[in-house]
Amino acid sequence: MKTDILIAGGGVGGCAAALVAARYRRVILTEESDWIGGQFTSQATPPDEHGWIENFGCTKSYRKFRNEVRQYYKNNCPLTETAKANPFLNPGDGWVSPLCAEPKVFLTVLKASLAEYVEKGNLQILTEHFPIAAESQSKVVRAVTLK
DSSP: OOOSEEEEOOSHHHHHHHHHHTTTSOEEEEESSSSSOTHHHHSSOOOOOOTTTTTSSSOHHHHHHHHHHHHHHHHHSOOOHHHHHOTTOOTTOOSSOSOOOOHHHHHHHHHHHHHHHHHHTSEEEEETOOEEEEEEETTEEEEEEEO
16 A cells, blocks of 8 residues: 555544544555544543633644534534533533543544545545555655554
8 A cells, every 4th residue: 555644653642643634645544453542432531731721822623623523412412501501511511621522522533534535536535454564765765554
């Protein structure tokens, strides 16, 4: 298989890199486990963020992701009208982050964010794959062997 960009590691950072890179190039994203998303999707741990995250200090795509997590709960879960109207809904009501949510919701939203690029053929996600060797020529990686 050929690609323009290989991203080894489908955690939060790898998925963010794939989201941007797949807009412009063909990307393969590998993940050693059987699902992507790292901390967001595999632990009951909320995003580790600074105290101003709701007002500034994040990218447009991360803001969109956060809003889509909240919208998932508003669309799919029984909430009070007050909760539905809250633009900063914290579904898990955790104190360590202004956005605590279930790992499965983070995964659903993350997959939906990447789906456009998968459907266009710009992004291929290979779970249960990781690099075991690389070949280079003149400081350029020419091939990577995955297991």
